[in-house]
Amino acid sequence: MNEKNIDWRDLHLFLAVAREGGLSPAAKVSGSSPATLGRRMLALERTMGRDLFVRHDRGYELTADARDLLIKLTDIESLIRQATTPIDKQPMPVVKVSAGSWTTLHLLKRIDQITGTPADIKLRFIAAENILDIPHREVVIGFRNSRPTDPNLAGRKMSRVEFAPYATPEAPEQWIKVIADTPSALWVDRMIGNDAIHQVNAPRNSLDLALLGKGIALLPTFIGDTEPTLDRVGETIAELAHDQWIVTHHEDRHLPEVRRAIDRMYHALERL
Template sequence: MNITSLSNDPVEWNDIAAFLAIARHGGLSAAAREIGSSAATLGRRMRALERQLNRELFVRQSHGYDLTIDGRRLLADLAPAEAVIARATAPDPQGALPVVRIAAGTWTMLALTDHLTRITGASPDLRLRLLQGEDVLSIPRREASIGFRAKRPTSDGLAARRLRRVTFAPYARADAPDAWIVVRADTRSARWVAERCGAAIAVETDTPRLALDLALNGAGRALLPTFVGDAQAGLGRSGDIIEELTHDQWLVTHNDDRHLPEIRRALNRIADIFG
């Protein structure tokens, strides 16, 4: 769709929307109620649009506004575009529940999945979109609504809440070999193992979650957060807590978003679980 004016200035979408409303209702009063304007304002805008396009679009009569031939042509040109815009801006057909996007690493996401109904509510009042990955998604760029961090963020515009203290220790089955399951990922815990395991490597993986499965299968020992390792019935600690990996966990959102009802509910519920 290409609408050009006599002066080659682009036609404002608000004026196009006003034209469509008047064409639908056949008059100014009903169209004004639809778009939240006044009839007098719409009348002025349509006269200005006609001058801009150098076309007479309406026959103004006592009973309302009838379309001229040029008006009907313009309506025929705009109708497909209006239908496309209506489809693109229609509410989510999956329902009216607001979506909260939560980004977390493998281990925190694993713990989150054990508490989904506590976050969504027993009668859900929000829908979660879980974004798992070791890369930190940007809250300022709205790549996620809520994120977990290993340290308090310093960027402007972010709100943070301290959660639990996270500790790490090696875990293994009693019959597992004295060798490491090495995760080839860019995380502090993975680097700690890679720097110290030497030749005592049982198996390597690029997926942190697979390291837990391998440990449960007796392939070797894996370095895990204690909130994950202690919850595994088949595993026991095979060493002390690694103090240098201990850190506070922070719950982060954008300062402009933290008062939105769905974000506030999710933040409070997560804090109740992990605080």
């Protein structure tokens, strides 16, 4: 990469395309035409000597190099904003985020990466299996299992989520059952009925019991695979696999604190 040949304005345009997921939506926020954006992204790729996008009919999908570039530029953008904003005008904005138990757990383990170092946003996590109302601002950001259909909402597609059974080597071959209205809990209920060694009402507690060697827990692979004392004791459950979307109101997604939170959470989850 020849750094002297980089047009720094192209990096600003890259942020728009990366965040909006395509040329047309990026044109609306950047003030450049889709054709101009397409040319500038191609020029940036040539200058950097790497592919940044997978181009298809439904938009511009980020490559691994592009995801790394996105998070680095977001951090630089944050530092520039802090350096150029008067100290007395730098409030710490609070961003309310709703997610299921597992996504919340994963994000909390990476809280410093998301809030920034030093922190430039505050996150208020609301762990809930039910869907909270984004249009009426119950939360600002929500994680969903499907693309939002409300025209007032904007979504960014995340990694695909899969589930598999996990247990310690010495655990009995009996299931830990979660009493909840979630697809994974309902699947276990269909498979074993009342034949469970333990029952809990909070999904997180099934992980706690599995770590204690008390039975088999059905967990997202992004949780189970990170626990060194747990082994997969079966195949992934195909019918439970689903895409994950990070969703916000279209009027809020351009707020600096919301944009930073989305970019950083996206990066944290894409590294699963």
